[in-house]
Amino acid sequence: xxxxxxxxxxxxxxxxxxxxxxxxxxxxxxxxxxxxxxxxxxxxxxxxxxxxxxxxxxxxxxxxxxxxxxxxxxxxxxxxxxxxxxxxxxxxxxxxxxxxxxxxxxxxxxxxxxxxxxxxxxxxxxxxxxxxxxxxxxxxxxxxxxxxxxxxxxxxxxxxxxxxxxxxxxxxxxxxxxxxxxxxxxxxxxxxxxxxxxxxxxxxxxxxxxxxxxxxxxxxxxxxxxxxxxxxxxxxxxxxxxxxxxxxxxxxxxxxxxxxxxxxxxxxxxxxxxxxxxxxxxxxxxxxxxxxxxxxxxxxxxxxxxxxxxxxxxxxxxxxxxxxxxxxxxxxxxxxxxxxxxxxxxxxxxxxxxxxxxxxxxxxxxxxxxxxxxxxxxxxxxxxxxxxxxxxxxxxxxxxxxxxxxxxxxxxxxxxxxxxxxxxxxxxxxxxxxxxxxxxxxxxxxxxxxxx
Amino acid sequence: xxxxxxxxxxxxxxxxxxxxxxxxxxxxxxxxxxxxxxxxxxxxxxxxxxxxxxxxxxxxxxxxxxxxxxxxxxxxxxxxxxxxxxxxxxxxxxxxxxxxxxxxxxxxxxxxxxxxxxxxxxxxxxxxxxxxxxxxxxxxxxxxxxxxxxxxxxxxxxxxxxxxxxxxxxxxxxxxxxxxxxxxxxxxxxxxxxxxxxxxxxxxxxxxxxxxxxxxxxxxxxxxxxxxxxxxxxxxxxxxxxxxxxxxxxxxxxxxxxxxxxxxxxxxxxxxxxxxxxxxxxxxxxxxxxxxxxx
Numbered sequence: 083x084x085x086x087x088x089x090x091x092x093x094x095x096x097x098x099x100x101x102x103x104x105x106x107x108x109x110x111x112x113x114x115x116x117x118x119x120x121x122x123x124x125x126x127x128x129x130x131x132x133x134x135x136x137x138x139x140x141x142x143x144x145x146x147x148x149x150x151x152x153x154x155x156x157x158x159x160x161x162x163x164x165x166x167x168x169x170x171x172x173x174x175x176x177x178x179x180x181x182x183x184x185x186x187x188x189x190x191x192x193x194x195x196x197x198x199x200x201x202x203x204x205x206x207x208x209x210x211x212x213x214x215x216x217x218x219x220x221x222x223x224x225x226x227x228x229x230x231x232x233x234x235x236x237x238x239x240x241x242x243x244x245x246x247x248x249x250x251x252x253x254x255x256x257x258x259x260x261x262x263x264x265x266x267x268x269x270x271x272x273x274x275x276x277x278x279x280x281x282x283x284x285x286x287x288x289x290x291x292x293x294x295x296x297x298x299x300x301x302x303x304x305x306x307x308x309x310x311x312x313x314x315x316x317x318x319x320x321x322x323x324x325x326x327x328x329x330x331x332x333x334x335x336x337x338x339x340x341x342x343x344x345x346x347x348x349x350x351x352x353x354x355x356x357x358x359x360x361x362x363x364x365x366x367x368x369x370x371x372x373x374x375x376x377x378x379x380x381x382x383x384x385x386x387x388x389x390x391x392x393x394x395x396x397x398x399x400x401x402x403x404x405x406x407x408x409x410x411x412x413x414x415x416x417x418x419x420x421x422x423x424x425x426x427x428x429x430x431x432x433x434x435x436x437x438x439x440x441x442x443x444x445x446x447x448x449x450x451x452x453x454x455x456x457x458x459x460x461x462x463x464x465x466x467x468x469x470x471x472x473x474x475x476x477x478x479x480x481x482x483x484x485x486x487x488x489x490x491x492x493x494x495x496x497x498x499x500x501x502x503x504x505x506x507x508x509x510x511x512x513x514x515x516x517x518x519x520x521x522x523x524x525x526x527x528x529x530x531x532x533x534x
Numbered sequence: 535x536x537x538x539x540x541x542x543x544x545x546x547x548x549x550x551x552x553x554x555x556x557x558x559x560x561x562x563x564x565x566x567x568x569x570x571x572x573x574x575x576x577x578x579x580x581x582x583x584x585x586x587x588x589x590x591x592x593x594x595x596x597x598x599x600x601x602x603x604x605x606x607x608x609x610x611x612x613x614x615x616x617x618x619x620x621x622x623x624x625x626x627x628x629x630x631x632x633x634x635x636x637x638x639x640x641x642x643x644x645x646x647x648x649x650x651x652x653x654x655x656x657x658x659x660x661x662x663x664x665x666x667x668x669x670x671x672x673x674x675x676x677x678x679x680x681x682x683x684x685x686x687x688x689x690x691x692x693x694x695x696x697x698x699x700x701x702x703x704x705x706x707x708x709x710x711x712x713x714x715x716x717x718x719x720x721x722x723x724x725x726x727x728x729x730x731x732x733x734x735x736x737x738x739x740x741x742x743x744x745x746x747x748x749x750x751x752x753x754x755x756x757x758x759x760x761x762x763x764x765x766x767x768x769x770x771x772x773x774x775x776x777x778x779x780x781x782x783x784x785x786x787x788x789x790x791x792x793x794x795x796x797x798x799x800x801x802x803x804x805x806x807x808x809x810x811x812x813x814x815x816x817x818x819x820x821x822x823x824x825x826x827x828x829x
Contacts, residue, residue: 162758355547359567359591359609397593397609397633397651398567399549403819406800407549448693 130232131431132466132502133377134224136385137370137416138204138246139438140254140362141392144452145460146444146481147405149175149191149473155480159444162402170471178409181417182462187471188420188429190463190533194475194484197491198440200456202392203253204246207437208385209261210495210522216261218514223258224495225383226267227521230511231504232382238331239380244269245369246387247354250361257385262513269385272336273369335379338368345422346371350414357408358390359398365389365408367415374422377432382502388412391438395451401442402450412436420464433466433501435494444480458484461494466501468533492527500529535771535829538783538814540797542579542825546572550817552594552804557601559809561618562825564817565592565606573604573618576808576825583621587614596638598660605646607637613648613658625663629656635677640702641685649676655690655700667705671698678720684727687744691718697732699744709747713740720762724786725769733760739774741789751789755782766807771828773814775802781816783828797824 144161146152151165151174165174168186175183175191182189199212206212208223222230225242234241244257257269338346346352349367357365365388373384389408393401416436423429441459442452458477464470476486496506499521506528510518548568555562555576562576571585571592590609597604603624604616611634613627632651639646645666646658655669655676674693681688687708691697697711697718716735723730729750732740737759741750756776763774765786772784781795781802800820807814814826 353547355568357548360569397635398591399819400801403549403801407819407821 130235130382130503131428133381133432134228134383134466134498134502135370135373135377135419135432135434136207136224136258136383137434137436138207138254138385138387139389139391139412139436140204140249140251140387141202141390142438142440142442142454142459143391144393144401144405144442145193145195145455145458145477146442147176147401147452148179148409149460149462150193150477150481151176152444152477152479152481155444158446159480161446163405173473176405176409178406179413181413185417185420188424188464190468190470190472190474192461192463192474192489192494192530193458193477194486194488195437195441195459195461195491195494196457196484196488198456198459200440200454201253202251202439202454204256204258204387204439205253206491207439208256208258210492217517217519219262219264220259222261222263222267222511223269223385224498225258225269225385226260226263227499227511228383228502228504229260229267230263231509232502235380235382236331239335240270240332241382242267242269243373243376243381243384244271244386245273245372245384246271246363247273249356249363249387254362254387254390258383262519263511331379335375335381336372338371338375341371341375345418348414348418348421350418351411356390358392358404362390362392363387365411365415367411367418370415370419371422374419374426374428374432377428378426388415393442393451394453395447395449397449400450401446401452416462416464423465429465430467431465433468433498434464435461435498436463437461437494441481444482457482458488461489463494463497463533466498468497468501472532474530474532487532489530490527492522493530496522496527497529497533500534535783535792538793538795538826538828540795540824541827543797544574544579544823544825546821546823549591549800549819549821550803550823551591553815553817553823554595554597554804554806555808555813555815556597556618557599557809559813562806562815562823563595563597563604563618564823565595567591569608569610571595571604571606571616573621576813579825583618585614585616585621585623587623587626588612590633593634594636594638598639598643599641600643603639603643603660605637605639607634607648609633611650613637613646615646615660615663627658627663627665629658629665630654632675635675636679638679638681640681641683647679647681647688649679649690649692651675653692655679655688655698657705669698669700669705669707671700671707671710672696677717680722680730682723682727682744683725686727689721689723689730689744691721691732691734693717695734697721697730697742699730699747711742711747713749713752714738716759719760720774722763722765722772724765725767729787731763731765731772733763733774735759735777737776739763739772739784739789741787751787753784753789753791755791756780761801762804764805764807766811767809768811771807771811773805773807773816775805775816775818777801779818779820781805781814781824781826783814795824795826798822 168183211221229241249255260268352368441455552565573582588608594607630650676692688700714734758777783793798818
């Protein structure tokens with residue numbers, strides 16, 4: 083619950099301190115915001131500009147129709163798309179990703195992601211872990227881990243924001259859980275379950291774009307709160323909670339009306355409607371733009387789900403009809419984000435990863451779809467200071483399995499942590515039994531040497 | 535016919551699966567993968583109603599001959615009947631065991647004909663909504679069904695690469711037509727009811743004589759498959775839409791390709807002539823509906 087009622091608050095005439103503090107409740111696993119902040123204060127707070135944007139392709143994207151086309155495969159495997167050359171000689175990707183092709187010097191397609199456990203959710207992409215045999219409390223996601231290790235960059239800005247909206251298939255809308263690190267390190271979710279409860283006076287989060295109304299509301303709230311003298315009576319964490327709730331920094335980051343309309347338009351489609359048949363995320367260019375703005379404001383990790391990639395075929399559209407729909411949108415949104423980061427000098431600090439939970443079957447099924455294929459998948463990496471303009475790994479002629487340089491999910495995580503300034507051979511987080519836990523399986527997975 | 539031009543594009547938030555004009559030509563209805571049906575003023579593009587009810591994509595929309603009812607077939611296995619004036623649902627018909635791919639009225643509006651992935655064609659009473667018959671004969675999902683304007687036959691086509699011409703009164707099979715080498719995606723009757731057209735994933739369009747079941751014409755121009763077709767109401771033209779994102783206009787009876795209408799960027803799922811044959815609406819997985827001026 084996060085409700086700030088305007089006139090009804092009336093601090094000076096009877097509302098109790100306890101009821102006032104209810105406004106500090108956040109969608110962070112039931113802790114009030116002051117409790118969250120209190121817990122976070124125990125974290126280290128190294129000032130770091132390193133950040134991560136994770137774009138989760140909910141449902142599992144077809145590796146062989148994006149970065150690893152199989153033109154020598156028989157027609158029942160090859161698919162409908164043609165490869166195009168890219169700005170890096172020798173690297174070819176799908177014809178429906180022309181903008182990525184044009185900036186391949188800044189990208190790294192990994193064609194050999196292995197180790198998927200085949201679950202139809204975001205868990206492995208958010209944690210790098212298998213959902214089976216988790217420690218008590220569960221594995222924390224990378225966002226929660228970074229929140230724990232680095233803390234908030236600014237008191238009023240959460241370290242970890244999940245932009246995924248609520249979805250019918252809940253596992254696809256998972257922004258990454260805090261696991262045994264506790265709710266204090268859960269994602270702040272402006273588009274999630276909290277949305278309906280987040281009321282500032284008469285303003286809901288879906289109206290945050292109405293800057294004028296928003297600012298008026300904040301100003302009035304601050305005036306009312308200050309005039310009561312209540313704030314001075316609160317302890318530091320409660321004051322900090324109020325800071326977040328009334329922070330113009332956070333509100334500004336979420337307010338896309340402040341963005342140059344041309345920049346916003348450059349990110350492409352921004353329909354909030356779920357893509358495909360309604361159980362997953364939208365193709366929302368605004369999410370990527372918001373992610374950039376949140377990172378600029380001091381957020382360390384932003385996760386978001388983009389589209390619906392579980393393309394089993396007709397009557398819900400063939401794999402290729404859906405790909406013609408999704409790929410140009412993804413192409414535009416991701417390249418706009420990367421261009422934007424570069425223009426702002428953020429590309430060395432901000433890592434971007436684009437991936438899903440598994441690949442798709444080499445053989446096209448009778449409905450024109452491709453089914454689940456955990457054996458191998460692709461990912462796209464950019465930014466974070468990695469060596470770009472190269473492809474990592476390869477699959478066999480039919481796209482069935484990795485033949486060169488298999489890259490485990492945890493190697494990607496080790497690379498991302500490294501980009502964030504966290505060394506996975508040293509850093510640990512403490513589980514509920516007091517046992518230190520490495521962030522990836524220790525001595526088993528390391529940052530991808532070709533990239534670092 | 536002068537070169538047709540697209541005069542209006544309307545973009546939806548999701549793929550558009552079906553489109554049709556009302557019998558008086560004043561309303562355009564479309565059904566979408568977003569589970570909704572939208573009704574528009576055909577002249578202005580002004581939204582009239584959004585019809586909510588289906589729990590999955592709307593594969594098919596069709597008006598009754600008097601325009602008083604709209605029938606929709608959903609991937610939620612439901613047939614729904616709507617009052618297009620108020621937008622209120624009148625009835626929901628259950629019975630199909632799998633996705634419904636097509637639903638339409640008979641020539642006189644007395645029955646509703648539906649087709650489904652459950653391999654059957656079903657006939658429903660349009661007054662009391664009770665099932666009248668289940669036609670079994672396809673060896674797999676049925677993708678399309680049409681009713682003759684003369685009321686004596688139905689035609690259906692499906693995954694088994696055959697089209698079946700059914701006797702409407704007897705509910706029996708008259709002909710089972712073979713020849714396509716991939717699933718038949720779409721079927722339709724000419725205005726006289728003497729000819730049917732079939733379109734297939736094999737890229738061919740074929741015209742058949744209803745009486746004899748004999749092949750009359752065959753053309754292969756949509757290289758990656760034909761998805762939809764409709765005869766014009768004056769019997770002079772056939773419109774087809776394909777996986778190649780084109781709409782093609784064919785002159786009848788010789789089935790001569792006269793125009794290729796480009797503008798879509800994904801499979802064209804449905805085409806519909808206006809009752810006066812002045813306009814053609816095309817709907818696509820690319821989320822767009824184009825309205826083309828064709829005469």
